[in-house]
Amino acid sequence: MSQTQTTAAVTAEEVMRTRQSVRQYKRDVVIPQETLNEILELAAAAPSSWNLQQWRFLVIQDQAQKDKVLPIAYGQKQVSDAAAVIIVLGDLQAHITGREIFEGAAAAGQMPQEVADNMIKQIEGAYAFEQVARDEANKNAGLASMQLMLAAKAKGYDTVPMGGFDKEKLVEALNIPSRYIPVMMIALGEAASPARPSGRLPLSKLVINESF
Template identity: 50%
Template sequence: MTIEVKQGAQTATNADFISVAAGRRSVRVYDSEWTISKEELQDILKTAIMAPSSSNLQPWRFLVLQNAELKRKLLPIAYNQQQVVEASAVIAVFADPLAYEKAETIYGSAVEAGYMQESVKADFVKRTVQTYGSLGEDRLKSIALVDGGLVSMQLMLAAKAKGYDTVPMGGYDADKFKEAFDVPQRWAPVMLIALGKAAKEGHPTTRLPLEEVAFWNSIEA
């Protein structure tokens, strides 16, 4: 049985999603001649930011690098991993721990869309600012990083659905990246994502058996 999931004018099947998720590979060799338009990257990002986030505060921030000179600038910062210059784009994902400062804008847009009443919005804004404003720096960063991981995975699946390949990269000097590209100090680095057309397919990998990682009702050693 195939389950259909409808959203707006688009219809996706359960089989479509499974094939995208199963077909995603971490690709490290890209066709350096392949270019992706800004419009296509925007489409991928628009799908990515539909990811969930704590209180819908959407703390993710992106720096998209397509310019060849900027990618070469990134190369030594990324420990000379060639995919950063060969891929069509490198997307740096960050998380803003102070995203709650945009609560008025975020919930205000929900009112404009007809999803929330003005009185409810005012209460949401007040409680959100009070709650998050009372949290410590480490807790705020932890929450934002979880959301950064969610949006990153959705970005990679969105790219695969459009026929592109990706690799998530944690191997880079985040402090040097922020300095080199004038990233706001308060933004917490999540990862780099190289994105483009594979020149060499990512190799298949195995996973631990589900029984070793999933437990029902109690955790057994």
């Protein structure tokens, strides 16, 4: 392993070990748009089923808008205090994106048309089942959410993932189209106080080798 690879590995490990859920944030912090875009681009590099990228990021930075979301998140103060709140949405109609992706790849000569047609047929067959579409939306938006939090930590910002919010009221308040479902709410900013310590179960309780 080269020195560059070693440094990158150490940096990645440090990010994963130091990322914690922070619930108290400094108010009036502004994340430079370039930095926020970099975080979102890194989050969007997450893997996804069929490369459908079933996530969308609804970014809230306006204070009035954050305060509007605050009661929907049951008064969790980080929603109002953090520099940004990212609503990670899952796409229930990602097969539409699939057609765009694979038809585009075939047109660009990146794959044979026959392969693209087979992929589109496979995707649209799977998405004919509502539960599959919902499962894929949740699963892949979850992957992007974790990557977003790691990217934020690498850029020097803290986060907390939140599932405690009224999804129906959020959809109504933010005019979220029925194509998308709210999967995760992530507060993003600078910590006003450290995260509470949290223990981790030992591998002996987490890892099952070969079979139960």
